[in-house]
Amino acid sequence: MAAAHPQLDVDVSAKVIRRAAATRAGKVALLSGGGSGHEPLHGGFVGTGMLDAACPGEIFTSPVPDQMVAAAAAVDQGAGVVFVVKNYTGDVLNFRMAAELAADEGIEVRTVLVDDDVAVQDSTWTAGRRGTGATVFVEKIAGALAEQGADLAEVAEVGRRVNELSRSFAVALTACTTPANGKPGFDLPEDEIEVGVGIHGEPGRRREKLGTAREIVAGALEAILAEPVLTDTDQVIIMVNGLGGTPLIELYVLFNEVVAQLADRGIAVARNLVGNYVTSLDMAGASITVCRADARLLSLWDAPVNTPALRWGI
Amino acid sequence: MDIALAKDWIQAIAAAMDTHKDRLTQLDSAIGDADHGANMNRGFSAALAAQESFEEDEVGRLLVKIGTTLISSVGGASGPLYGTAFRAAGRALTTAEPDPAEFLAALRTGLDAVQSLGAAAPGDKTLVDAFLPALDAFEDALRTGGDLADACARAARAAEEGARATIPLQARKGRASYLGPRSIGHQDPGATSTALIFGALATAAAAR
Numbered sequence: 001m002a003a004a005h006p007q008l009d010v011d012v013s014a015k016v017i018r019r020a021a022a023t024r025a026g027k028v029a030l031l032s033g034g035g036s037g038h039e040p041l042h043g044g045f046v047g048t049g050m051l052d053a054a055c056p057g058e059i060f061t062s063p064v065p066d067q068m069v070a071a072a073a074a075v076d077q078g079a080g081v082v083f084v085v086k087n088y089t090g091d092v093l094n095f096r097m098a099a100e101l102a103a104d105e106g107i108e109v110r111t112v113l114v115d116d117d118v119a120v121q122d123s124t125w126t127a128g129r130r131g132t133g134a135t136v137f138v139e140k141i142a143g144a145l146a147e148q149g150a151d152l153a154e155v156a157e158v159g160r161r162v163n164e165l166s167r168s169f170a171v172a173l174t175a176c177t178t179p180a181n182g183k184p185g186f187d188l189p190e191d192e193i194e195v196g197v198g199i200h201g202e203p204g205r206r207r208e209k210l211g212t213a214r215e216i217v218a219g220a221l222e223a224i225l226a227e228p229v230l231t232d233t234d235q236v237i238i239m240v241n242g243l244g245g246t247p248l249i250e251l252y253v254l255f256n257e258v259v260a261q262l263a264d265r266g267i268a269v270a271r272n273l274v275g276n277y278v279t280s281l282d283m284a285g286a287s288i289t290v291c292r293a294d295a296r297l298l299s300l301w302d303a304p305v306n307t308p309a310l311r312w313g314i
Numbered sequence: 315m316d317i318a319l320a321k322d323w324i325q326a327i328a329a330a331m332d333t334h335k336d337r338l339t340q341l342d343s344a345i346g347d348a349d350h351g352a353n354m355n356r357g358f359s360a361a362l363a364a365q366e367s368f369e370e371d372e373v374g375r376l377l378v379k380i381g382t383t384l385i386s387s388v389g390g391a392s393g394p395l396y397g398t399a400f401r402a403a404g405r406a407l408t409t410a411e412p413d414p415a416e417f418l419a420a421l422r423t424g425l426d427a428v429q430s431l432g433a434a435a436p437g438d439k440t441l442v443d444a445f446l447p448a449l450d451a452f453e454d455a456l457r458t459g460g461d462l463a464d465a466c467a468r469a470a471r472a473a474e475e476g477a478r479a480t481i482p483l484q485a486r487k488g489r490a491s492y493l494g495p496r497s498i499g500h501q502d503p504g505a506t507s508t509a510l511i512f513g514a515l516a517t518a519a520a521a522r
Contacts, residue, residue, distance in 0.1 A: 035389075058356075060347045061389040089488045090390035093431065097385065097394055119492075126491035180339050181348035198492060200347040 001043055005308045008046055015063065016071040017043040018053035028146040028155045029053070029075040032084040032139060033068060034091050035060040037178070038199055040309035041135060041278045047307030048314070050143035051084075059178055059281075060200045062090035068098035072107050080108035080152035082159060084138055086131025087115035088200075110152055112159035114138055116168045116289065118223045119196025130198050133239050133289030134166035136277050137301075140310065144303035158300070165292040167230060169220040172197040172285035173210070174245060195219070199243070199280045199287075213250075217257040220288045225265070230292055235270040236262065237301060239289040244279035246286055251275065254286055271301055277309065315417045315462065317410075319518055320373045321365050324380060326514035328362040331355045334510055341503040345490035350392065350503040357388035357396070373412060374420070377404030391488055392504065395428050395441065402427035414462045418452050425449060432487060439485040439497065441504035448473035448512045463519040470509070470516035477505040 001017070002010035009020040023029070032042045033055030042054035052075040057063035072081045081102070085095045092113070099109040114131030142159035150158075172194040175184035188194055193210050211219075224230065240255040242248070255274045262269060270293060278287065293301065304313035331338075335351030342350035364383040368376050381400030385393050403424030409416060425445050434440040451472035455465035480502035488504070490497045 057389045058353070059349065061349050061353055062391070062393075064386050064389050064393060066386045088391075089432070090393070093391055093394035094389065126486065126494075127488055130492065178348045180352040181343050185343055185348055198489070200489065 001308075007306075008043070008308070010043075011070075014070045015067045016053055016055055016074065017046050018071065018075055019046060019048070023052060023075070023077055025077050026079050026149075027077045028079045028150065028152050029072070029077060029081045030084060030139065030143050030146055030155070031055070031068065031071050031075065031081050032135070033057065033063045033071075033095075034086055034088070035062060035200070037176075037281045038278050040276070042139075044309035045136065045139050045307050047305070049147050049303055049305035050139050050307050050310065052081075059180065062088065062094045065094050065098035065101055068095060069101045069105065072098070072102045072109065073105060076107050080110065082142060082146070082152065082156050083109055083111045084135060084142070084159065085111055085113050086135055087113055087128050088130060089127050091131075108152060110156035112138055112142065112156055112163065114163050116163060116166045117198065118167050118169055118227070119198075132170065132199050133168040133241050133278050133287050134163055134291065136239060136273070136310075137166050137237060137289065137291045138162045140305065141297055141300045143305070144300040147303065158297075162291060162297065164229060165297075166289060167224040167227060168287050168289040169223050170197050170199070170243065170285060170287035171195050171216055171220070172243060172283055174282075174284040176244065176281040176283035178281065193285075196223075197243075197280075197283075197285065199278060213253045213257050214261075217254060217261055217288070221258070221261055221290075224288065224290050230290065234266060235268045235293060235298075237271045237273075237291040237293045237298070238262075238269050239273040239277060239287075241273070241278050241287045241289065242276040243283040243285040243287065244276060245282045245284035248275065251286055254288070258288060270298055273310075315373055315412050315414070317371045317373055317376060319522060320376050321368070322518035322521065323515050324358075324361055324365040324376075326518045327511050328358040330510040330514045331358045331507070334506075338503050338507055341501055341506055344500040345485065345493055345497045346503060347489055349390065350507065353388050353390050353392055354507050357384045357393060360384075360387040372407075372410045373417075374404045374407030374410075377401070377407070377420075380404070391432070392507070395432055395504075396507075398431050399424040399428045399445075414456055414465055417462075418449065418456065418465070421449055421452070434487045437483060438487045439480045439483040439490060439502045439505070440487050441502070441508040443480050443483070443502065444473040444476035444505040444508035444512070447476040448508070463516075463522065466512070466516040466519040470512040473505075473509040473512035477501060477509040480505045
């Protein structure tokens with residue numbers, strides 16, 4: 001990754017990826033991280049307009065607090081650090097410990113917890129909704145606001161708002177194969193799909209016969225738009241995300257369905273991302289993330305960004 | 315419990331994690347994300363190195379050191395949970411060579427810290443389901459006149475039974491919770507690694 005992107009500084013011993021160029025004094029820093037295997041998340045979103053640093057863990061395993069504290073100390077410009085944390089028990093616990101240790105070192109930390117995955121039902125009986133695709137939206141929009149000079153509370157607040165306005169749903173056609181396990185995490189017959197998968201190859205909540213793109217999108221949008229917060233929306237940012245083993249041509253087919261079915265509901269797609277942004281190693285499948293966006297969020301979305309995986313306006 | 319036994323314990327855990335890493339990963343593959351064996355083996359390899367270079371003679375300080383090492387090297391949920399258990403137990407020890415009752419009280423403090431951090435109750439299909447019966451069996455053994463080796467042996471058996479008893483449970487914490495009813499029928503990997511830790515304690519204590 002360091003070889004491909006000279007604008008990144010990759011500290012192999014501390015396991016921290018950060019911007020090679022220093023940011024200005026007084027800028028709020030954004031820090032995220034999580035297990036590896038989801039590339040380009042998170043290191044691919046380090047750069048102007050998004051993250052200041054990312055902490056990659058082992059494959060699908062949260063990084064450890066030492067990494068996060070080292071990263072926070074390296075990127076804090078005196079204005080504090082926002083941790084963008086996906087809601088998985090390991091990420092939550094390690095980032096919580098890191099926030100306490102950073103505070104001991106005089107670094108002010110705010111945490112934005114991302115929990116956008118509507119596939120998780122009965123969330124009071126589970127670890128809660130998982131953080132998936134909305135992480136990209138939170139990092140982009142909060143990153144833009146930090147670049148514009150907002151203070152720590154404002155940057156964290158917009159991050160939380162983006163999370164609140166975002167929902168995701170994923171389906172898989174195959175399981176992924178982690179190196180530790182060496183074989184697919186679950187067996188899936190050729191003609192079935194796993195509905196509501198997470199981003200770690202953990203099986204979904206149920207299996208269905210493989211349907212058409214139209215049926216898959218209809219099911220996903222029904223789950224996503226079921227929540228009141230997303231019903232009075234007339235414009236949205238959409239991400240159709242490949243999980244690692246799905247060709248772009250299939251993602252475009254899905255995206256086309258998303259646009260058509262949202263239009264039927266009177267919802268306009270104002271901006272979009274179609275591609276591999278939050279992957280699960282070699283898993284075939286896709287996730288759909290919807291974020292209701294007002295003019296302010298769209299303007300922050302359009303702000304310049306220069307990272308390995310997102311780049312526009314520069 | 316003296317420093318030599320505590321060091322033997324850490325060494326025995328590291329050996330057990332190395333031997334059983336594939337089994338833990340297989341269990342985790344069924345209901346989690348297939349990395350528990352690799353993570354625990356990495357953590358206790360680091361703990362073994364920390365133990366070997368540890369030159370003080372207080373059991374409590376060794377356990378705190380092991381906990382800190384686990385937090386710094388395991389990652390995932392297991393790192394903070396096991397790390398916190400060892401750190402809290404270590405900090406609760408006020409004597410350099412605790413007697414069995416003091417050692418048990420420290421382990422209870424470790425379990426309390428884990429439950430408070432992970433917000434897990436018995437029956438949630440987590441490591442608590444092995445940890446709690448192990449301590450209860452340890453306490454029963456002491457109450458009926460058993461020595462440290464007896465208490466450790468009974469704790470290990472109870473932890474193993476507790477781990478097996480997670481098979482019919484539905485997970486309510488951690489990544490397995492996302493499976494809902496589909497988590498039923500699989501033994502919890504965290505309860506299994508806890509059983510290995512108590513098994514290692516029994517092995518070390520029996521060898522005295």
